Amino acid sequence: MNDFRSRVEGERAYLVRYASLQLRDSHAAEDAVQETLVAALAGEASFAGRSNLRTWLTGILKHKIVDAIRRMSREAPAATEEDFEALFDERGHWIDPPAAWAEPDAALDQKGFFAALEMCLRRLPEKTSQAFLMREHLGLETDEICKELGVTPTHCWVLLYRARMSLRECLNKEWFGKT
């Protein structure tokens, strides 16, 4: 192993710590570091003359981290059901069980209610709200929605679940919580 190579390898632990902090996924962090080391060894010539190896390697790693984040946001569902963990205790029971909404049907005759509903819809992430409105307002089936949005069926279920949970909480607070 030549000198440059061993010096680069010597920075691996530092780089993994750096990447883990930002990616919060040890596999993705290891991959980003591995790509960085490969790129560094291939680019030894471009390092020539620079004094700080760690700074140079970190610079390469930053690009790899950005790539990894892009990949993750494309592949992983943007929303997970974990978002609603806080509503339940460790046994999965409601911490604050939903109370019955008073006169919900009367709300449908009030303009203010629909303004509140629209506001709640606007607070949803774009794709979540699109999926929900395609399903509930346009009445499409979930397989059509998945196809239109280019997401997997599982992601589709999660988007719809998330929309319903968020809208319920929002309406509860903005409309039905009012006295």
Added chain:
Amino acid sequence: MILSCKEVTRLVSQGMDRRLTFGRRVSLRVHFAICQGCTNFSKQMTFLRSAVRELGSKSS
């Protein structure tokens, strides 16, 4: 199958988009019989659906 409230919320949502298995539907019924919170949740989901259907026709 004994369901937690958290699982009930997922099943109620899924049940609005596809038909649940017979076993799941029975489990939900059993849970609703003993859990007012989830019963309220389920009614709110049904209400949300009817409200969103009317969106646009009644809002200005």
